[in-house]
Amino acid sequence: MIEVTVKKALGQFNLDARFSAPQGVTALFGPSGSGKTSLINMIAGLNVPDSGRIDVDGTCLYDSTTGRSLPVRKRRVGYVFQEARLFPHLTVLRNLRYGGTHDEAQVIKLLGLSDLRDRMPANLSGGERQRVALGRALMCDPQILLMDEPLAALDAPRKAEILPYLARLRDEVSVPIIYVSHDMSEVAQLATTLVVMESGRVVASGPLAQVLSDPAIVPLVGVRSAGAVINATVSGRLLDDGLTEVAFSGGRLLLPGNFGSLGQKMRLRIPAQDVILARSRPEGISALNVLPVVVKAIEQGKGPGVAVRLQAGDDMLLARITKRSAGRMQLARGQQIFAIIKATAVGREDISL
Numbered sequence: 001m002i003e004v005t006v007k008k009a010l011g012q013f014n015l016d017a018r019f020s021a022p023q024g025v026t027a028l029f030g031p032s033g034s035g036k037t038s039l040i041n042m043i044a045g046l047n048v049p050d051s052g053r054i055d056v057d058g059t060c061l062y063d064s065t066t067g068r069s070l071p072v073r074k075r076r077v078g079y080v081f082q083e084a085r086l087f088p089h090l091t092v093l094r095n096l097r098y099g100g101t102h103d104e105a106q107v108i109k110l111l112g113l114s115d116l117r118d119r120m121p122a123n124l125s126g127g128e129r130q131r132v133a134l135g136r137a138l139m140c141d142p143q144i145l146l147m148d149e150p151l152a153a154l155d156a157p158r159k160a161e162i163l164p165y166l167a168r169l170r171d172e173v174s175v176p177i178i179y180v181s182h183d184m185s186e187v188a189q190l191a192t193t194l195v196v197m198e199s200g201r202v203v204a205s206g207p208l209a210q211v212l213s214d215p216a217i218v219p220l221v222g223v224r225s226a227g228a229v230i231n232a233t234v235s236g237r238l239l240d241d242g243l244t245e246v247a248f249s250g251g252r253l254l255l256p257g258n259f260g261s262l263g264q265k266m267r268l269r270i271p272a273q274d275v276i277l278a279r280s281r282p283e284g285i286s287a288l289n290v291l292p293v294v295v296k297a298i299e300q301g302k303g304p305g306v307a308v309r310l311q312a313g314d315d316m317l318l319a320r321i322t323k324r325s326a327g328r329m330q331l332a333r334g335q336q337i338f339a340i341i342k343a344t345a346v347g348r349e350d351i352s353l
């Protein structure tokens with residue numbers, strides 16, 4: 001459990017943030033300059049708050065009321081930055097050991113580093129370098145891992161290569177992770193808890209699926225980043241059509257590509273702007289996925305948009321349509337309607353196996 005309540009004036013900027021998060025990956029999401037790095041630097045001990053309290057798994061790192069502020073080296077923090085910051089004159093193994101020697105064999109296995117052990121950093125790809133930086137952070141036996149946009153400098157294929165390692169870390173190592181990012185597909189693949197920041201404040205926080213299906217989130221994360229996350233299972237294959245069928249509590253969806261194995265569990269992000277709504281079941285349309293849903297909430301934006309929370313089985317979806325369409329459809333809470341999702345709306349970066 002992580003519990004953070006901090007205040008700090010940084011020049012003209014006021015950080016006044018509070019959140020708590022259980023085990024797993026806590027994503028800090030927000031626009032540039034919203035205070036994400038300042039906040040994790042306070043957890044690391046690199047910045048001292050003006051007031052507040054920081055607890056990680058029962059250890060108090062900072063408490064302004066008692067004057068307690070553990071020095072950086074005693075916080076047992078593993079920090080991974082956007083750039084790997086490896087020592088160029090040391091092999092991968094020596095770079096790893098620079099962090100410490102905790103669970104060396106397990107860390108090397110977990111991050112798939114055994115073939116890279118004797119390589120020099122200059123001969124590694126960007127993704128491999130980040131894996132080594134991650135390994136080095138783990139070898140110091142951290143009580144918490146802080147990652148500040150660790151994938152931001154990588155291109156899409158390199159990102160896709162490293163994300164499964166991060167998911168393994170989340171599932172197999174019991175170290176809480178705070179993960180700063182402004183890429184929602186990355187966050188949707190990894191996070192357990194989502195904390196959204198704006199102008200130094202936490203404007204939304206909670207379990208990922210819950211926060212992302214809240215219609216009020218759309219203006220906070222932006223129309224393009226809004227979209228619900230659901231858990232599904234690979235349930236079939238249409239090989240001739242190059243489609244995969246997945247099942248979730250609200251029905252079945254056909255998605256492009258062949259991914260996963262039958263029965264494999266996955267996480268799926270469905271972008272809100274790609275969900276179309278209909279009062280009756282449409283016929284003769286090209287979209288492959290039509291789901292019966294119930295309108296749970298409607299949130300009017302400041303502009304022409306409306307965000308609609310939909311219940312599909314036990315899961316929640318989010319749709320972003322225009323105010324004009326909502327008016328024409330006479331949308332109301334409790335209504336039974338249909339959500340239409342184009343198969344191609346869900347990209348490979350929205351699927352996490």
Ligand SMILES: Nc1ncnc2c1ncn2[C@@H]1O[C@H](COP(=O)(O)OP(=O)(O)OP(=O)(O)O)[C@@H](O)[C@H]1O
Binds near residue numbers: 010011012031036037
């Ligand atoms: N020591 C400081 N003195 C004055 N202002 C500061 C200081 N440190 C940070 N700031 C300001 O605080 C704000 C938040 O910065 P911070 O780096 O925490 O944001 P961020 O959300 O991590 O942004 P990015 O995504 O661009 O990294 C910025 O406006 C920054 O200029």
